[in-house]
Amino acid sequence: MRTAVVCALLCAATLLGPSAAASAPQAPPPAVSVSVAVTDGVNDTEAGKRLDYRITVHNLGPTDVHRARIEQEMPATTTSATAPGGTVEGRGTGEQKVIWRSDLPAHDIQVFTATAVLGDRTDLTTTAAPGSMRAAATVCVYVGGSFAPTACSGDLDDLPETHPERGGGDGWVWWAVGAVAVALLGPGVVRAVRRRAAARH
Known part of the structure; x- marks a missing residue:
């Protein structure tokens, strides 16, 4: 009889143990704290x-x-990139x-390196700042398969303005128009002046 009672108590403890453990409050996983920084060591650059x-x-x-x-x-103007240990x-x-x-x-602390070769800008109609554009690189760290970054950082370099000189081009056009006008109208004006002078005399 005692053996049966002991077995019953042990079986009950075995069945209740996991459920009791499962119902006990679990400690939350420690928060992930990551920082990232990126730099290329320069403040301005250009194509090539x-x-x-x-x-x-x-x-x-x-x-x-x-x-x-x-x-x-x-x-945005990168034409080629390399990254040891990484995939481009x-x-x-x-x-x-x-x-x-x-x-x-x-x-x-982990350190990664990458290189980028810049090409010419294709859009010359807008600028991010007067007289310049920016070559921007952004780095983000993702943890645990999340699509939301844990940390991000960026690096900005000024690109020189490469708009064509509009005033110079227009000036050449007006000079050409003026030269053609003088060539066509010049002889007629001279004749008219001579006729008026002869009529006066």
């Missing part, structure tokens, strides 16, 4: 130049981050993007 980017990712939290995704959007996506101008995947140990 190569920009060397340095991306620094810092895991500020006490927990390891596995398979973080680091994405860099290259400037997009081939056309304005479509270059670099992706790295890396573990970020707790309190650790």
Whole structure:
């Protein structure tokens, strides 16, 4: 009889144990804290130049981050890009993007590098600032397969204005028109002046 009672108590404890454990409040996962910074070491550039980017990712939290995704959007005029350890996506101008995947140990700093070669601007009708445009690169860190970035940073470089000189072109046109007018009308004006002078005398 005692054996049956003991078995019954043990079976009940076994069945109730997991449900009791499951109902116990679970500690929330530690928050992920990551920072990122990007720089190419210059403030202005131009077509044909190569920009060397340095991306620094810092895991500020006490927990390891596995398979973080680091994405860099290259400037709009980028014609070619390289990234050691990363994958370059997009081939056309304005479509270059670099992706790295890396573990970020707790309190650790990871450094990534990339290069971009700039081409000529195709749109000369607008500017981001008087006399210049910007070569902008953006880096974001994504954690846990999320589509929302955990941290982002950017780098801006001035591009010189390359609008054609409109005034100079118009000036040449007016000079040409004036020369043609003088060539066509000049003899007639001279004859008219001579006739008037002869009539007076």
